[in-house]
Amino acid sequence: xxxxxxxxxxxxxxxxxxxxxxxxxxxxxxxxxxxxxxxxxxxxxxxxxxxxxxxxxxxxxxxxxxxxxxxxxxxxxxxxxxxxxxxxxxxxxxxxxxxxxxxxxxxxxxxxxxxxxxxxxxxxxxxxxxxxxxxxxxxxxxxxxxxxxxxxxxxxxxxx
Amino acid sequence: xxxxxxxxxxxxxxxxxxxxxxxxxxxxxxxxxxxxxxxxxxxxxxxxxxxxxxxxxxxxxxxxxxxxxxxxxxxxxxxxxxxxxxxxxxxxxxxxxxxxxxxxxxxxxxxxxxxxxxxxx
Numbered sequence: 001x002x003x004x005x006x007x008x009x010x011x012x013x014x015x016x017x018x019x020x021x022x023x024x025x026x027x028x029x030x031x032x033x034x035x036x037x038x039x040x041x042x043x044x045x046x047x048x049x050x051x052x053x054x055x056x057x058x059x060x061x062x063x064x065x066x067x068x069x070x071x072x073x074x075x076x077x078x079x080x081x082x083x084x085x086x087x088x089x090x091x092x093x094x095x096x097x098x099x100x101x102x103x104x105x106x107x108x109x110x111x112x113x114x115x116x117x118x119x120x121x122x123x124x125x126x127x128x129x130x131x132x133x134x135x136x137x138x139x140x141x142x143x144x145x146x147x148x149x150x151x152x153x154x155x156x157x158x159x160x
Numbered sequence: 161x162x163x164x165x166x167x168x169x170x171x172x173x174x175x176x177x178x179x180x181x182x183x184x185x186x187x188x189x190x191x192x193x194x195x196x197x198x199x200x201x202x203x204x205x206x207x208x209x210x211x212x213x214x215x216x217x218x219x220x221x222x223x224x225x226x227x228x229x230x231x232x233x234x235x236x237x238x239x240x241x242x243x244x245x246x247x248x249x250x251x252x253x254x255x256x257x258x259x260x261x262x263x264x265x266x267x268x269x270x271x272x273x274x275x276x277x278x279x280x281x
Binding site: 008009011013015016020022026028032036045047132 | 170255
């Protein structure tokens with residue numbers, strides 16, 4: 001396992017299985033954090049990067065449901081879709097995730113909303129792909145969307 | 161660095177002994193004997209660990225010097241750390257937006273209705 005922990009978010013890049021795990025605590029109970037993941041009107045408010053417009057095609061967060069959303073930047077569209085395999089409100093979401101540019105590469109994602117006590121939630125989000133190559137490309141894809149934008153938003157948050 | 165090379169670095173660092181060796185080499189170059197000293201393993205085992213680290217491009221050994229000290233290729237190590245850190249920072253940034261959203265959401269007096277309708281709310 002290789003992990004870094006500087007602030008709140010912890011990333012675990014597993015060495016034996018091609019997965020990435022993100023661990024983060026929230027100052028809100030599991031039910032509420034779950035709702036922000038399950039209600040598309042709330043999801044669009046936090047999931048997409050700033051320089052992309054996120055449009056939800058459909059988002060049916062229940063066991064057996066599916067979703068599709070599109071990120072748009074400078075007229076370029078990036079579609080993502082998947083199926084919700086198991087949804088237990090306030091507890092967990094198991095879903096698939098695919099970028100429509102590489103429809104054969106499907107990630108299996110599991111988001112667990114753990115009760116951390118005191119009205120807090122420990123979120124454990126795991127993405128499993130079918131090869132280390134895909135996993136590493138997945139991690140490296142963060143390179144493109146840029147660090148600058150992240151700092152800008154952070155500055156604004158800190159100023160606000 | 162290609163995805164494949166990154167994989168080799170990840171797996172090279174998966175082993176606790178190799179991680180420890182890298183941590184010590186980050187302080188100073190060392191010979192194989194010096195590296196092996198704290199561990200209860202054979203020199204061959206240590207050499208094997210070193211080969212894995214060398215294949216991943218994490219360490220190098222000087223060819224000409226008689227001691228052939230092992231040297232940490234800090235750039236490779238830093239690059240991998242940077243990739244993960246950037247990914248982490250992106251997640252952190254996303255979750256800060258979620259923090260803000262959670263603060264603005266009403267408290268959970270009412271439970272979320274079970275999403276049985278198939279309609280997005």
